[in-house]
Amino acid sequence: MSKTVLFVDDEPNICHALQRVFADEIDLDVVTAGDGPQALELLASRPVDLVVSDEMLPGMDGIALLGSVRRLYPDIQVMMLTGYAEDKGSEIGDALGRDIVIVNKPWETDALRRVVRELLGRRESRAE
Secondary structure, rough: OEEEEEEEEEEEHHHHHHHHHHOOOOOOEEEEEEEEEEHHHHHHOOOOOOEEEEEEOOOOOHHHHHHHHHHHOOEEEEEEEEEOHHHHHHHHHHOOOOEEEEEEOOOHHHHHHHHHHHHHHHHHHHHO
């Protein structure tokens, strides 16, 4: 069964790059959103297994978005993708919990794929 990952980033080039990273994953659907409200609208209209958000988004930052996702959709896994992890890591952890997965930009492709697969596996294990 196919899994769906939602990547949220206000930079279209980042969204396109993430789509390319996961293009060869046969059992993975990748969808993107450019901001928090668009992501929440998408989540209300289709099932998603993992939300990966940039930290710096216009209007609603990634911390607020992922906090909303955790409240509204507790079964969905969440992950932060940010270029500011060293500066804001403790702030992100305080807001979203110490179990939040944070991946630095620029990412290492194989490591990013591994983390996404691990989080999707956690969701599957929880569902069973």
